[in-house]
Structure formats: structure tokens, C-alpha cells
């Protein structure tokens with residue numbers, strides 16, 4: 001099986017930005033979610049004139065995977081996120097919002113699931129979900 005590395009995953013996230021629908025904020029985000037069986041689900045942010053229905057790129061990627069049947073905490077390995085102004089290829093560091101972190105907490109093991117970001121110098125960094133969402137809500 002082909003092993004996806006985090007550099008590839010970050011590239012996929014950057015490419016997914018092209019699919020964003022972001023006429024209101026002018027800020028496009030792409031996400032690339034890696035499953036344990038090495039499949040990549042892409043997501044891009046989808047905005048709405050009424051603003052509240054806007055869905056972040058990370059949640060689009062997760063909901064695609066979950067609706068395809070991925071349910072176990074061990075199903076998800078990592079998500080790369082890239083964002084920036086519409087039309088600009090340069091990404092800025094784009095850590096997931098709190099709502100997306102909580103969605104990740106629903107489906108992932110917070111200590112092993114990794115969030116992959118490019119920093120300002122284009123270097124990769126990876127954070128465990130438990131680092132970005134301490135004391136995430138669980139029922």
C-alpha cells in the first residue's frame with residue numbers, strides 16, 4: 001500500500017483550496033484528511049449569504065468520510081489544513097477553528113490524531129488533537 005507522507009498531505013490540502021466557495025470572506029481553506037487505510041478525503045470551505053450555514057473545510061472533509069462509513073477512532077490518522085486569501089497560492093498558517101476541533105474529537109483519538117500545518121516559513125508542524133483541544137467535550 002502506498003504510504004502518504006505529511007508533505008503530500010499538505011500539498012493536497014493546498015490544492016483543495018481551489019474548490020472553496022468563499023465569496024463573502026474572500027478566504028479559501030482546503031483540508032486533506034488521511035484515513036488509516038491511506039485514503040485522502042478533501043474538503044473546502046463552503047459559505048452562505050446567511051453566514052451561519054457556512055461550513056469549514058475540515059468539517060466538509062470529515063463529513064464526507066463519515067458519510068462513506070468511516071466511524072472508528074482508529075479510522076483517522078491526520079488532517080492537513082491550508083488557507084489564504086482567494087486567488088493567492090501562498091497559504092498562511094491556518095489552525096482549525098474550535099467547532100472543527102470538537103468535530104474531530106467526536107471521531108478521532110485525541111492523543112494520536114494529528115493536525116498538520118505549514119508555518120510561516122513553509123515548514124511543516126504536526127499537533128495532536130489533545131494539544132489543540134484540551135478537555136474536549138465527550139458524553
Ligand code: THU
Nearest residue numbers: 025027029045056057095096097
Ligand atoms: N474556515 C475554515 O474553512 N476552516 C477553519 O478552521 C477556519 C475558518 C473558513 C470559514 C469561512 O468560510 C472562512 O474560513 C473565513 O472564516
